[in-house]
Each structure stands twice: as C-alpha cells, then as structure tokens.
Amino acid sequence: MNGPLDGKIAIVTGAGRNIGRAIALRLAADGACVVVNGRRDQAALDEVVGAITAAGGMAVAALADVSDEASVAAMIGSVVARFGGIDIVVSNAGLRRQTPFLQISYAEWREIMSVALDGAFILSRTAVPHMLGRGGGAIVALSGASTHIGTPNRAHVSASKAGLEGLMRALAVELAVHGITANTVAPGIVDTVRGAAAGPQPPRLASSDVPLGRKASVDDIAAMVRHLVGPEGAYITGQTIHVNGGIHLT
Numbered sequence: 001m002n003g004p005l006d007g008k009i010a011i012v013t014g015a016g017r018n019i020g021r022a023i024a025l026r027l028a029a030d031g032a033c034v035v036v037n038g039r040r041d042q043a044a045l046d047e048v049v050g051a052i053t054a055a056g057g058m059a060v061a062a063l064a065d066v067s068d069e070a071s072v073a074a075m076i077g078s079v080v081a082r083f084g085g086i087d088i089v090v091s092n093a094g095l096r097r098q099t100p101f102l103q104i105s106y107a108e109w110r111e112i113m114s115v116a117l118d119g120a121f122i123l124s125r126t127a128v129p130h131m132l133g134r135g136g137g138a139i140v141a142l143s144g145a146s147t148h149i150g151t152p153n154r155a156h157v158s159a160s161k162a163g164l165e166g167l168m169r170a171l172a173v174e175l176a177v178h179g180i181t182a183n184t185v186a187p188g189i190v191d192t193v194r195g196a197a198a199g200p201q202p203p204r205l206a207s208s209d210v211p212l213g214r215k216a217s218v219d220d221i222a223a224m225v226r227h228l229v230g231p232e233g234a235y236i237t238g239q240t241i242h243v244n245g246g247i248h249l250t
Contacts, residue, residue, distance in 0.1 A: 003031035014093035016044030022218035028057035066119030116160035136179025172238030181237035188244025211246030
C-alpha cells in the first residue's frame with residue numbers, strides 16, 4: 001500500500017482485537033508497516049496480520065508483555081533489526097476491571113498499573129532511542145472518558161489512565177526538540193466486545209447519555225489515532241483528545 005504513512009514503522013500494543021485491531025488496520029491501510037502486539041493470543045494477532053496482508057499491507061505479529069522490560073526490549077530489538085527503526089508507537093494495551101475500592105488488593109492495583117502506565121513507560125523508553133535517528137516520530141496512548149467523569153469500581157483503572165495522560169504531556173515537552181509528538185486519545189463509549197473481567201458497562205457511561213446518540217465505532221477511535229501520527233497531526237502534541245460523542249466536554 002502507498003499512502004501518507006508509507007515507509008513508517010508502527011507498533012500497536014493490544015492489537016489483537018477491538019480498538020487496537022482497528023488502529024493496526026487503519027495505519028496499515030495508509031502505508032505503515034505495523035507490528036501487531038499482544039500478550040498471549042497468537043491466533044488473534046495472526047488474524048490481524050492476515051487481514052492486513054490480504055489487503056496488500058505489511059504487518060508482523062509480536063507476542064510481548066508490555067509490563068516486562070526484557071520482553072519489550074526483545075520485541076523492539078527484533079523490529080529494529082528487521083525494519084531499521086521505529087516511527088510510531090501506539091500504547092493501547094490495558095486491563096479493564098471493575099472492583100469496589102475497598103476490595104482492591106495492592107496486587108490488583110499493581111496489575112492494572114503495570115500494563116496501562118508502566119507498559120507505556122517501558123515501551124516509550126525503549127522505542128524513543130530508535131526514533132531519534134529517523135527525524136522524529138509519534139507516540140499515542142489510549143486513555144478513556146471514565147477517568148475524567150469518575151466511575152465507581154474503577155479507582156485503579158482511572159488512576160492508571162490519569163498517570164498515562166500525565167506521562168504523555170511530559171514526553172511532549174521533553175521530546176519536542178527531537179521532533180517527537182506525544183498525545184492521548186480518550187474514547188467514551190465504544191462498541192467493542194467486553195472481556196469477562198471488564199464487567200458490565202459502567203452506569204455513568206450509558207449510550208443513552210451520549211449527545212450524538214450512539215456508541216463510537218472502533219474506526220472512530222482509529223481515525224483520530226491515524227490523524228495524530230500522520231503529517232496532519234505534526235503540530236499537535238501534549239493533548240488529550242476526547243472522542244466520545246459529547247459525553248464529556250473540555
């Protein structure tokens with residue numbers, strides 16, 4: 001495929017399904033070679049790679065736990081050895097869990113933090129050195145509206161996403177001199193397949209409350225990520241972009 005992202009190497013974490021899958025497909029459709037990452041479901045990753053290559057794009061699957069430094073280092077090393085560098089990092093991996101605050105163990109707190117927040121730090125810290133020699137790059141992390149409006153039983157998830165937004169703002173300022181942008185996309189209610197551990201849709205995020213009257217599609221979210229990592233988004237950095245149909249206004 002030839003397009004605005006032709007020649008770019010992109011890593012998308014949590015890309016085996018839902019929003020991550022849509023992002024991987026969108027970036028590949030515009031010419032990027034996409035590293036499709038997930039933690040354990042090889043079959044899901046292979047399906048995404050197959051969909052991309054069947055459409056004429058380039059993609060490879062990469063099993064790696066983003067919360068593990070050695071695993072991320074091995075993945076990044078393999079990508080650089082094969083493709084020569086990294087241009088785009090999309091930190092989408094995260095765990096959705098609903099647990100009343102007084103029932104959250106420290107182990108569960110750390111588990112949630114280790115993927116969404118620690119994982120974004122480890123991935124960015126490992127990938128950025130390989131962006132420097134390519135004239136810049138783009139980092140996008142996925143947050144969520146629930147962090148901004150407050151939802152019950154999600155103290156750990158909300159805290160991890162708030163930290164993620166802070167990390168992106170800090171990177172935006174520090175890495176600007178290198179031509180690297182860093183932004184956060186915060187979806188609202190998205191039409192996805194929820195895992196069993198995620199529980200039911202939180203009551204403060206009901207589709208009937210969305211001013212635009214519908215859930216977002218995964219393609220709505222992927223379109224914003226694509227905008228931020230492409231030439232159109234080159235002057236946008238340090239922002240949290242809400243894609244939520246009006247359920248939260250800034």
